[in-house]
Amino acid sequence: MGGDSKIRVLIAKPGLDGHERGAHVVAYGLRDEGFEVIYTGLRQSPEQIVSAAVQEDVDVVGLSILSGAHLSLTKKVMDGLKAKGANDILVTVGGIIPEEDKKNLEKMGVGGVFTSGTKIKDIAAFIRTKLGESS
Amino acid sequence: MRNSKKEIKEALTKWEDEVVSPRVKKFNLDKSPTTFYPPLSSDSSHFMEKVGFPGQFPYTAGNNPFEFWRAYANFAAKVGYRSEWGGTGRSGKYGGFGTPADYRDYLLRMQSMGRIGGPNIAFDLVTQCGYDSDSSFAEGEVGRVGVAVDSLRDFAVIYEAFTGPLDIDKVPSNFTINAPAAVLIAMYVCLAKKRGIPLEKLTGTPQNDILKEFIARGTYIYPPAQSLRLFRDTCVFCCKHMPEFNINSIGGYHMREAGATRVQDLAFSMANGIAYIEAGIEGGLEVDEFAPAFTFNAFGGSMEIYHEIAFQRAARRMWAHILKERFNAKDPKSMQIRQPITAHIGCSSTTLQRPLNNLARAVVGGMAAGMSGGIPGAFPPFDEPLGLGHSQEATQLQQDASRIMVFEAKVTDVCDPWAGSYFMESLTDGIEKDALAELKKIEKMGGAVAAIENGYMQRAVAKSAYERQKKIENQEELVVGVNCFTGENEIDVSINRCVEATYDPDLMKTAEERQKANLARLKRERNGTAVGSSLKNLKVQAENQDKNLMPAICECVENDATLQEICDVLREVFGEAKPMKI
Numbered sequence: 189m190g191g192d193s194k195i196r197v198l199i200a201k202p203g204l205d206g207h208e209r210g211a212h213v214v215a216y217g218l219r220d221e222g223f224e225v226i227y228t229g230l231r232q233s234p235e236q237i238v239s240a241a242v243q244e245d246v247d248v249v250g251l252s253i254l255s256g257a258h259l260s261l262t263k264k265v266m267d268g269l270k271a272k273g274a275n276d277i278l279v280t281v282g283g284i285i286p287e288e289d290k291k292n293l294e295k296m297g298v299g300g301v302f303t304s305g306t307k308i309k310d311i312a313a314f315i316r317t318k319l320g321e322s323s
Numbered sequence: 324m325r326n327s328k329k330e331i332k333e334a335l336t337k338w339e340d341e342v343v344s345p346r347v348k349k350f351n352l353d354k355s356p357t358t359f360y361p362p363l364s365s366d367s368s369h370f371m372e373k374v375g376f377p378g379q380f381p382y383t384a385g386n387n388p389f390e391f392w393r394a395y396a397n398f399a400a401k402v403g404y405r406s407e408w409g410g411t412g413r414s415g416k417y418g419g420f421g422t423p424a425d426y427r428d429y430l431l432r433m434q435s436m437g438r439i440g441g442p443n444i445a446f447d448l449v450t451q452c453g454y455d456s457d458s459s460f461a462e463g464e465v466g467r468v469g470v471a472v473d474s475l476r477d478f479a480v481i482y483e484a485f486t487g488p489l490d491i492d493k494v495p496s497n498f499t500i501n502a503p504a505a506v507l508i509a510m511y512v513c514l515a516k517k518r519g520i521p522l523e524k525l526t527g528t529p530q531n532d533i534l535k536e537f538i539a540r541g542t543y544i545y546p547p548a549q550s551l552r553l554f555r556d557t558c559v560f561c562c563k564h565m566p567e568f569n570i571n572s573i574g575g576y577h578m579r580e581a582g583a584t585r586v587q588d589l590a591f592s593m594a595n596g597i598a599y600i601e602a603g604i605e606g607g608l609e610v611d612e613f614a615p616a617f618t619f620n621a622f623g624g625s626m627e628i629y630h631e632i633a634f635q636r637a638a639r640r641m642w643a644h645i646l647k648e649r650f651n652a653k654d655p656k657s658m659q660i661r662q663p664i665t666a667h668i669g670c671s672s673t674t675l676q677r678p679l680n681n682l683a684r685a686v687v688g689g690m691a692a693g694m695s696g697g698i699p700g701a702f703p704p705f706d707e708p709l710g711l712g713h714s715q716e717a718t719q720l721q722q723d724a725s726r727i728m729v730f731e732a733k734v735t736d737v738c739d740p741w742a743g744s745y746f747m748e749s750l751t752d753g754i755e756k757d758a759l760a761e762l763k764k765i766e767k768m769g770g771a772v773a774a775i776e777n778g779y780m781q782r783a784v785a786k787s788a789y790e791r792q793k794k795i796e797n798q799e800e801l802v803v804g805v806n807c808f809t810g811e812n813e814i815d816v817s818i819n820r821c822v823e824a825t826y827d828p829d830l831m832k833t834a835e836e837r838q839k840a841n842l843a844r845l846k847r848e849r850n851g852t853a854v855g856s857s858l859k860n861l862k863v864q865a866e867n868q869d870k871n872l873m874p875a876i877c878e879c880v881e882n883d884a885t886l887q888e889i890c891d892v893l894r895e896v897f898g899e900a901k902p903m904k905i
Contacts, residue, residue: 203464204448204449204451204452204460204542205448205541206448206536206540206541206542207540207541207581208541208581208785209580209581209582209671209785212789212905213582213785213788213789213792216785216905217789217792217793227904227905228902229903230541230902230903231452231541232902233459233460255448255464255467255468256467256468256710257463257464260462260463261463284708284710285710286709286710286711303675304674304675304708305674305675305676307796308792309796
């Protein structure tokens with residue numbers, strides 16, 4: 189990642205869940221934090237998300253899931269990124285994620301899980317730190 | 324002694340200068356943190372016109388002097404009747420999971436425990452988005468947030484729990500379904516025919532509010548205009564054949580949860596409602612034939628108790644004026660907002676942090692409801708934001724809170740207790756004025772459909788959500804336990820939750836596989852030729868905008884065409900709505 193180029197983030201809504209508030213808020217917020225943010229819109233398949241992430245050459249994929257299908261959908265995205273050799277992309281998950289599932293998501297390689305009440309500033313700082321560590 | 328307006332105005336200025344200002348200065352503030360409303364902003368000489376008596380135009384003070392539930396509330400309390408469990412003639416608890424057989428067995432179990440209300444069905448996202456359980460879109464979602472329904476056969480399996488004294492001519496059905504509402508209504512019609520029950524006897528409510536799906540919730544299929552055509556067809560069909568069945572349940576609540584401000588909620592709900600009324604008229608109906616069968620699903624939803632009360636009053640008055648003046652309605656029922664509850668907090672008002680605090684929040688919503696003509700329901704249960712389903716404890720606390728407001732605090736013993744309050748009337752006028760201005764803006768664009776097609780409403784709601792988030796992050800809005808009072812001396816109050824095993828997790832795990840097998844069996848056993856020809860007929864009908872599609876959809880359903888097959892034909896003709904980017 190170039191020092192002066194903006195961090196590129198793909199905010200994605202996998203599956204059929206139509207609750208967009210979190211995705212919208214985080215997308216606007218990260219833009220204001222100086223990130224380049226692309227939002228997929230609703231109802232994207234994990235395959236679509238993976239290819240968008242690769243095509244757009246993003247640094248971060250933020251998945252927003254509130255339907256309870258977070259484990260299976262995230263797994264598919266993680267596997268897809270790995271298959272494309274894009275597992276250096278930082279993946280975060282936001283939504284209604286019960287405590288016990290957080291650990292399972294982290295085991296899959298998810299970098300961070302953000303639930304209700306999280307500050308966007310904290311998400312931005314988290315991303316900067318994580319990307320700083322890996323570059 | 325009578326005070327003239329001039330006198331009060333002078334006194335107000337004097338009071339502001341001599342009492343308020345010194346105090347503001349004393350505490351080193353920019354302005355007073357409170358507001359006082361003297362009798363200037365509201366004019367009691369217009370009381371009849373602006374407020375009126377409960378049950379009389381413009382219904383600001385309520386649709387009725389008291390609602391049905393209030394008439395028997397004390398009796399019900401003494402005999403221990405639990406209305407939330409439903410009963411004959413009432414719908415039961417909202418729910419649904421797994422395969423149709425899983426949900427049927429659950430309903431039978433509930434009935435054996437005395438919970439005998441009609442089906443109030445949550446469908447899984449696959450069904451809500453017009454796909455079948457074997458679609459690639461369905462993976463991981465089958466039977467998850469509701470029950471999976473692919474065909475009439477599935478629908479009929481659920482209703483095996485409703486026979487005899489609970490047959491569909493005796494209990495109402497609620498369907499939380501929007502984009503494929505026409506197909507689900509057709510299933511209900513075909514089930515009635517199979518059972519030899521005349522359609523006039525059917526009662527119930529489909530959500531059938533597709534426009535708000537574009538603004539919030541997101542389970543749309545076709546573009547807005549084509550979606551509205553399907554609404555028109557269901558509206559005309561229900562009006563002609565199912566006079567006791569409600570046509571829709573218009574919701575502003577979902578938009579508010581998605582981030583809409585109070586004014587956006589009210590204006591967009593009214594704009595959507597107008598679009599639905601216009602659709603019925605375009606279908607050849609007289610307004611009073613069908614408007615009384617419109618219902619509303621609890622619009623509103625915030626912690627600001629005064630504003631939420633004013634909101635309900637303003638909403639009732641606006642809808643009444645729109646129906647009477649714009650659409651020349653004569654029937655009072657056409658002019659009333661019929662909704663099961665009035666004010667409430669939103670699920671988005673609850674916090675994951677220190678979750679028992681949500682009970683206090685829900686009580687505030689219940690008070691707002693009780694003071695605006697509704698049942699003071701302390702919704703949602705405190706464990707809502709944990710995402711684990713509502714526990715028995717949280718559910719009972721919610722219900723007890725509601726009972727305490729009714730029976731101990733006697734909140735609902737007065738109808739529109741705020742009527743005539745300088746403050747509340749001025750607040751009501753203000754919200755109405757702002758919402759009318761916003762509505763005018765939408766109408767200039769060409770109405771609700773145009774304002775969705777050009778993305779105005781969606782973007783407005785997304786922006787409002789972000790504005791709210793910023794206010795929370797910079798502490799302009801304070802949320803206890805989230806952005807204030809979070810220091811090390813605060814404790815987490817431990818909570819008990821022993822979740823009733825409502826939905827068997829093992830069944831949930833295998834639902835997708837079993838439902839796919841059901842669907843495969845259906846496809847083997849049905850008459851493929853009949854399916855093909857009825858789908859072909861649907862396509863021909865769909866291509867002609869003037870045709871009502873309900874008979875053709877009923878024919879497809881009767882021949883065991885699947886939900887997705889029907890929706891796919893319409894996708895081909897109507898096209899698909901594009902997801903909105905920001």
